[in-house]
Amino acid sequence: MSEQARRPLPHDFHPPVAAFTVVSDDVSEGAPLKEDQVFDGGNLSPHLRWEGFPEGTKSFAVSCxxxxxxxxxxxxxxxxxxxxxxxxxxxxxxxSGDFAGLPQGAVQVRNDYGTREFGGAAPPPGDGPHRYVFTVYAVDQEKLEADADSSPAVVGFNLRFHAIGRAQLIGTYENPAAG
Structure with missing residues (x-):
């Protein structure tokens, strides 16, 4: 097992919650991401659809x-x-940064690129395959205790206490070493 395969996922440290299903027209479990989901190849967030979430769900959160x-x-x-x-x-x-594809009231926070949008895959050349974990959280309240200026860590902190279900889909991407 590679070192990367052993690295934990953020929700590995959260309490267990109900599982549900997320699927995508653009991402297949364990398969490479499409060029559309790569930083310099389209930079588009993938289509995501979910079902089977627990009763009592009042909102959702999505992360990559x-x-x-x-x-x-x-x-x-x-x-x-x-x-x-x-x-x-x-x-x-x-x-997208214009929020056109998000429902009214949804909040995007800055990604680690520093922008409030989906930022595509861009692993360093030769660093091996990276996993891109798309997670949908079922939340027990309509509004999470965070705002657009919160960091992903603050959102994750709040999800630890308010997620009642979770679904994940993992794609991969590798940027080969320059030859």
Missing amino acids: YDPDAPTGSGFWHWTVFDIPASVTELPRGAG
């Missing part, structure tokens, strides 16, 4: 995290929350 980034703390590519419970799908490109 690379635990394999060579930072010591991973890399947050996307964090959005306060998605109304009536919304169970985000179209491709919903994470």
Whole structure:
């Protein structure tokens, strides 16, 4: 097992919650991301659709995290929350900086690129395959105790106490060494 495969996911440290299902027209479990989801290849958030979330869900949050980034703390590519419970799908490109694909009231915080949008995969050349963990959280309140100036860590802190369900989909991406 590679060192990267052993790196924990952010929710590995959270209490167990109900599992539900997330699927995508753009990301397949364990498969390489499409060029659209790469930083210099389109930079579009993927389509995501979820179902089977627990009763009592009042909103959703969505994140994309690379635990394999060579930072010591991973890399947050996307964090959005306060998605109304009536919304169970985000179209491709919903994470754009103009917020056009997000439902009314949803909040995006800065990613680790420093922008309030989806930031695509961009591992260093030759660093091996990275995992891109798309997680949908079912939340027990309509509004998470965070705002647009919060960091992904603050959002994660609040999700630790308010997530009642979680679904994940993991894609990969590798930037080969320059030859």
